[in-house]
Amino acid sequence: MFSRKSLSNSVLAAAIAVAGAAAFVSSPAEAGGSCSDKGKKSEFKEVKDACAKSLNATKKMMKQIEKAAKAKGDKTKCSDCHSDQKTYPLKDNAKEDYKKWRKHGGY
Numbered sequence: 001m002f003s004r005k006s007l008s009n010s011v012l013a014a015a016i017a018v019a020g021a022a023a024f025v026s027s028p029a030e031a032g033g034s035c036s037d038k039g040k041k042s043e044f045k046e047v048k049d050a051c052a053k054s055l056n057a058t059k060k061m062m063k064q065i066e067k068a069a070k071a072k073g074d075k076t077k078c079s080d081c082h083s084d085q086k087t088y089p090l091k092d093n094a095k096e097d098y099k100k101w102r103k104h105g106g107y
Protein backbone atom coordinates (compact mmCIF):
# COMPACT_ATOMS: atom_id res chain seq x y z
CA MET A 1 0.00 0.00 0.00
CA PHE A 2 2.75 2.43 0.88
CA SER A 3 5.29 2.64 -1.86
CA ARG A 4 8.75 3.78 -0.85
CA LYS A 5 8.18 6.96 -2.76
CA SER A 6 4.92 7.98 -1.09
CA LEU A 7 6.38 7.20 2.31
CA SER A 8 9.39 9.42 1.75
CA ASN A 9 7.08 12.12 0.39
CA SER A 10 5.03 12.08 3.55
CA VAL A 11 8.19 12.25 5.66
CA LEU A 12 9.17 15.28 3.62
CA ALA A 13 5.73 16.82 4.04
CA ALA A 14 5.97 16.32 7.80
CA ALA A 15 9.41 17.93 7.86
CA ILE A 16 8.10 20.92 5.94
CA ALA A 17 5.13 21.21 8.29
CA VAL A 18 7.45 21.21 11.30
CA ALA A 19 9.73 23.79 9.71
CA GLY A 20 6.69 25.92 8.91
CA ALA A 21 5.41 25.69 12.48
CA ALA A 22 8.82 26.61 13.85
CA ALA A 23 8.95 29.66 11.59
CA PHE A 24 5.48 30.64 12.74
CA VAL A 25 6.37 30.64 16.44
CA SER A 26 9.69 32.47 16.06
CA SER A 27 9.54 36.00 17.44
CA PRO A 28 9.22 38.98 15.09
CA ALA A 29 12.55 40.31 16.32
CA GLU A 30 14.18 37.21 14.93
CA ALA A 31 12.67 37.69 11.53
CA GLY A 32 14.56 40.90 10.76
CA GLY A 33 16.59 41.47 7.63
CA SER A 34 16.41 39.72 4.33
CA CYS A 35 18.58 37.92 1.83
CA SER A 36 19.94 39.49 -1.31
CA ASP A 37 18.12 38.87 -4.57
CA LYS A 38 20.82 36.35 -5.32
CA GLY A 39 19.95 34.44 -2.16
CA LYS A 40 16.25 34.63 -2.89
CA LYS A 41 16.87 33.08 -6.29
CA SER A 42 19.43 30.56 -5.10
CA GLU A 43 19.82 27.38 -7.10
CA PHE A 44 19.65 25.58 -3.74
CA LYS A 45 16.04 25.11 -2.78
CA GLU A 46 16.67 25.16 0.97
CA VAL A 47 18.48 28.51 0.68
CA LYS A 48 15.75 29.94 -1.51
CA ASP A 49 13.06 28.73 0.93
CA ALA A 50 14.91 30.07 3.96
CA CYS A 51 15.49 33.40 2.21
CA ALA A 52 11.79 33.61 1.46
CA LYS A 53 11.26 33.60 5.24
CA SER A 54 14.05 35.82 6.52
CA LEU A 55 17.74 36.42 6.70
CA ASN A 56 17.82 34.86 10.14
CA ALA A 57 16.13 31.72 8.92
CA THR A 58 18.84 31.49 6.29
CA LYS A 59 21.59 31.96 8.83
CA LYS A 60 20.08 29.23 10.98
CA MET A 61 19.87 26.94 8.00
CA MET A 62 23.53 27.67 7.21
CA LYS A 63 24.44 26.91 10.82
CA GLN A 64 22.93 23.46 10.35
CA ILE A 65 25.30 22.92 7.46
CA GLU A 66 28.19 24.05 9.62
CA LYS A 67 27.12 21.64 12.36
CA ALA A 68 26.81 18.77 9.92
CA ALA A 69 30.31 19.45 8.66
CA LYS A 70 31.59 19.61 12.21
CA ALA A 71 30.00 16.29 13.03
CA LYS A 72 32.07 14.86 10.21
CA GLY A 73 35.23 16.36 11.64
CA ASP A 74 35.39 19.28 9.21
CA LYS A 75 35.94 22.83 10.43
CA THR A 76 33.98 24.59 7.70
CA LYS A 77 32.88 28.02 8.87
CA CYS A 78 30.76 30.84 7.43
CA SER A 79 33.95 32.66 6.51
CA ASP A 80 35.24 29.69 4.50
CA CYS A 81 32.45 30.23 2.00
CA HIS A 82 31.48 33.88 2.48
CA SER A 83 34.06 36.64 2.28
CA ASP A 84 32.03 38.93 4.53
CA GLN A 85 29.15 38.57 6.96
CA LYS A 86 27.11 41.53 5.76
CA THR A 87 26.17 40.63 2.22
CA TYR A 88 27.55 37.09 2.27
CA PRO A 89 29.34 37.11 -1.08
CA LEU A 90 30.42 33.64 -2.17
CA LYS A 91 34.02 32.60 -2.41
CA ASP A 92 35.13 30.51 -5.38
CA ASN A 93 34.96 27.27 -3.43
CA ALA A 94 31.60 27.99 -1.80
CA LYS A 95 29.21 26.20 -4.14
CA GLU A 96 31.35 23.10 -4.47
CA ASP A 97 31.86 22.84 -0.74
CA TYR A 98 28.24 23.59 -0.08
CA LYS A 99 27.14 20.79 -2.40
CA LYS A 100 29.30 18.44 -0.40
CA TRP A 101 27.95 19.48 3.00
CA ARG A 102 24.29 20.14 2.27
CA LYS A 103 23.71 16.37 2.01
CA HIS A 104 25.02 15.93 5.53
CA GLY A 105 22.78 18.76 6.66
CA GLY A 106 19.81 16.73 5.45
CA TYR A 107 19.16 18.67 2.23
Ligand code: HEC
Nearest residue numbers: 035036038039042043059062063077078081088095097098
Ligand atom coordinates in the same frame (compact mmCIF):
# COMPACT_ATOMS: atom_id res chain seq x y z
C1 HEC B 1 30.18 25.24 2.60
C2 HEC B 1 29.94 26.62 2.18
C3 HEC B 1 29.10 27.52 3.04
C4 HEC B 1 29.19 27.71 4.40
C5 HEC B 1 30.11 27.05 5.40
C6 HEC B 1 28.21 28.73 4.72
N1 HEC B 1 27.53 29.12 3.61
FE1 HEC B 1 26.07 30.52 3.51
N2 HEC B 1 25.77 30.09 1.53
C7 HEC B 1 26.50 29.18 0.80
C8 HEC B 1 25.91 29.05 -0.51
C9 HEC B 1 26.39 28.13 -1.64
C10 HEC B 1 24.79 29.93 -0.54
C11 HEC B 1 23.81 30.13 -1.69
C12 HEC B 1 24.19 31.32 -2.50
C13 HEC B 1 23.49 31.37 -3.82
O1 HEC B 1 22.84 30.41 -4.22
O2 HEC B 1 23.64 32.41 -4.48
C14 HEC B 1 24.77 30.59 0.75
C15 HEC B 1 23.86 31.59 1.11
C16 HEC B 1 23.86 32.26 2.32
C17 HEC B 1 23.03 33.40 2.64
C18 HEC B 1 22.08 34.10 1.68
C19 HEC B 1 22.95 35.09 0.91
C20 HEC B 1 22.22 36.08 0.07
O3 HEC B 1 22.69 36.33 -1.05
O4 HEC B 1 21.22 36.64 0.54
C21 HEC B 1 23.31 33.75 3.93
C22 HEC B 1 22.70 34.89 4.73
C23 HEC B 1 24.32 32.84 4.41
N3 HEC B 1 24.64 31.95 3.41
C24 HEC B 1 24.83 32.86 5.70
C25 HEC B 1 25.75 31.95 6.19
C26 HEC B 1 26.18 31.88 7.58
C27 HEC B 1 25.71 32.80 8.69
C28 HEC B 1 27.05 30.83 7.65
C29 HEC B 1 27.76 30.27 8.90
C30 HEC B 1 26.87 29.78 9.96
C31 HEC B 1 27.18 30.27 6.32
N4 HEC B 1 26.39 30.97 5.46
C32 HEC B 1 28.01 29.21 6.01
C33 HEC B 1 27.60 28.48 1.24
C34 HEC B 1 28.03 28.40 2.55
